[in-house]
Every structure is written in C-alpha cells, then in structure tokens.
Amino acid sequence: MLALAAHAETVLIANEPGPNRGVRAEAVSFIADQIAERTGGEVRVDQNWGGALFKTNAALESLSTGVGDMGVIIGAYAASEFPELQMAGLQLKAAHPWVMMQAVYELFTTNEQLQARLDEMNLEYISTFSLSPGIMACSGEGIRSLDNVPGTKFAHTGASTDIFGELGGNLVSMPIYDVYQGMETGLVECSVTYAYYAVATKLNELVDTVTDMRFGSLASLGTFMNKDTFEMLTPEQQEIVKQIGRDTINFYGERLITADEKAMETLNTGEDAVEFVELTDAEYEKMTEMAQPSIEKWKADMSAVGMDGDAMLEEFLQLVDKWTQVMETEGLPWDRS
Incomplete structure (x- = not known):
C-alpha cells in the first residue's frame, strides 16, 4: 500500500530565480502549499530558490524542454523569444499592480493566438506577478x-x-x-x-x-508549467492548478501593496x-x-515571432482599462466587505 501511495504522488520540480524572502517568495510558497493541500497530497512541489535549478536567462528554454516542471519566467530575459510576456514590462501607461495582473491573466487565458504560441513553446500559463512602480x-x-x-x-x-x-x-x-x-x-x-x-x-x-x-507598474513575470507535465495531471488536478493561479493574484496583490507601503516608510524614516x-x-x-x-523594438520582436504587436497592445490596454474600472467601482478584493 505504501508503494502504491508513493507511486500515485506527482512531484513538480519548480524553480524561483529570487531568494526565499519577500512577498513574491510568499506567493511562490502559496502556490506550492495550495497545490499540495487542494490535491490532497497527490501533487506536491519541490521548490528550488535563487535559480538553483536554472538561471533567469535560461528559464524559458528550461521549462519548455522539461529541465523543470514549473517556474517563473521574467519577460526581460526572454524578450526576443517571448515578447508577449515582455509587453507588460514596457512603460505603457500607469496602472495599479492588481489591475496589471488581471489584465495579463485575462489576455494569456483568452487570446487564441497567444494560446497557440504557448503550445509552440510547450508551456502552460499559470499566473502573473506584478511589480510596484519602479x-x-x-x-x-x-x-x-x-x-x-x-x-x-x-x-x-x-x-x-x-x-x-x-x-x-x-x-x-x-x-x-x-x-x-x-x-x-x-x-x-x-x-x-x-x-x-x-x-x-x-x-x-x-x-x-x-x-x-x-x-x-510592470507585470512581465509569470509562473508557467511545462505543458507535457501539465497534461500528465488529471483534469481535476489541472483545474485545481488553474484556480490556484487565479487565486494567487489576490493573495500576492494584497501583500505587495502592504509590503510596498511599509518599505516606503523604511526608506523615508528608517535607520x-x-x-x-x-x-x-x-x-x-x-x-x-x-x-x-x-x-518599437518590442513590436519588431513580435513581428519576428509572427505576432501583430499593435493588435495585441490594443487588446491589452483595453483590458487594463476594463480592470481599472472594476477596481474603481468595486474596490480591491481584500477591501470589499
């Protein structure tokens, strides 16, 4: 029975380029913990920190080829190969970090051309991390x-x-x-x-x-899974992972805003x-x-991979406006009664 239980467990080898501290580390740990909890231990994550499994500039290739099962890709380090992700790393228009994450999430999960590109790269999109204003x-x-x-x-x-x-x-x-x-x-x-x-x-x-x-705010950091690994999960497990990706936006967004406000106080009045x-x-x-x-360079990179940069940029900015309206009318999720 123990042998059968061990065989049933799926272990996802994951890589995070940053250290195990700070709010993004909390969100990375949240994803891992929630996967284990919501699958009843059938799927768990073996998390590597500080780029121990692969370095930042090798993340795209490493996840595509299965060196790792899951990890963070940063658009700036895959700008020519994956310009769709880097789009949210351009200085386009000011928007709240939560808005940026929601806009990127909707684009990556609904745009058919982008879905086809992810298939080509053998990737499954899970979630997005935003940054506070630089x-x-x-x-x-x-x-x-x-x-x-x-x-x-x-x-x-x-x-x-x-x-x-x-x-x-x-x-x-x-x-x-x-x-x-x-x-x-x-x-x-x-x-x-x-x-x-x-x-x-x-x-x-x-x-x-x-x-x-x-x-x-920029949102050109995303958690992705190797698509072959993702498709080895059961349909129920796949949906759990997708839902955790959606939930991570609110979990991380609240902590990011709180941490940034506290950090600004430290920078202004700390030792x-x-x-x-x-x-x-x-x-x-x-x-x-x-x-x-x-x-303009980004648009050229988009053209090189067969994508219409102007069209995708227009769609993305419309989503930014949409989610800004949601925030302004409904408030941020953690502030709602």
Missing part, C-alpha cells in the same frame, strides 16, 4: 537631473533601464538579483528597483538617493533612510519620449 536607487549623489545620467553606471535589468542608455548612461547587464553585489563592489551606481524589493534584499543599506521615475529626489515635469516628458525606442 524607483531609481543610487549610491552617492544619484540622479538629481537627467544631466546626471551620461556616464553613470546603471544596472541593466530590463526595458525600463533602456531609457538611461538612450540618455547616455553606461548600462551594465545583470539580473536584478545581482544588483546588491554590483553596487557593493562599485560595478554599478544606480538601478531601477522596487521599494519592497530594495528593503527585502537590504539594497537600501547601500543606497543614498532614490529618484522618483514616475514609472508604471538607513534615503534622500528622495524628483525631476522636473519637462524631464519626465523627455523620459516618456525616450521609452518609445523600447516599444
């Missing part, structure tokens, strides 16, 4: 004006940083998980980061100034409080213009 964290004097950008060493962690390359900054390519070491050693001076993440990783201890970039800087309105307008080359 801030520019710097050691030393930092970015007090766009005139400070030329020659400054920026950690190039995603499309948002492309703006500073357009303005003459020195971009040093690295995953966001390496920024602490990069800033500690002087390899980089500045990095786009997020309040909750800066505090969770103790990056704030190295930071002297934070410049408000007026960036919107390692930093100086906050704002740019001029004209400089913010210039940054919006500087984001256009990244959007």
